[in-house]
Amino acid sequence: MTEQTGQDGRRPANDGPKAAVRNRAALVAAAREIFAEHGLEAPLSAIARRAGVGQGVLYRHFPDRTAAVAAVLEENVGQIERAAGTAGMSFADVLGVLTWHLTESSAFIGLLHTDRPAGRADIRAHAVGLSGRVERALRRRLPDGHRLSGAQDLTLAVAMVSAAVTGPTREERERRALAAWRLLGVELGPVRAFGG
Incomplete structure (x- = not known):
């Protein structure tokens, strides 16, 4: 040797x-x-x-692949949870962090569509728990009476926006995400990683 x-x-x-x-x-x-x-x-x-x-x-x-995907997803979810738990962060700010992750990570978009029958069962099973964590984090900052405060409104809005996040470049994906939030009438904070 x-x-x-x-x-x-x-x-x-x-x-x-x-x-x-x-x-x-x-x-x-x-x-x-x-x-x-x-x-x-x-x-x-x-x-x-x-x-x-x-x-x-x-x-x-x-x-294995599942472990690599899980690590990326865990980092995405962890950032959203930390943002939601930080004093001074508004719901709009936390949505900005969520949107950054949507535009950066196709794996994260898949997480938000865990009910789709296609895809890897091993990854989907892990993603269900992470998806619930994202919703709980967002709800921590959701103001009373907000237009997304209905039982399924928040989940549906996030799924709709994530479905719109397509395009060959990060800039195009962000442009489409911003347009989707605007069409839903939802205010959004800066699109950035938490702490960035």
């Missing part, structure tokens, strides 16, 4: 846990991009290449 060395002839330092955290973050970001560009059936090897890691590193973090 040969030992890898840097340009100066020394072995690179082993960053241990720091490298694992960095690699996982790079893999989740790459998975988000690859799934957005090529759908949930994109080759996992493309995710590893985009993240700049080997396939062994990918499989150490995500042993």
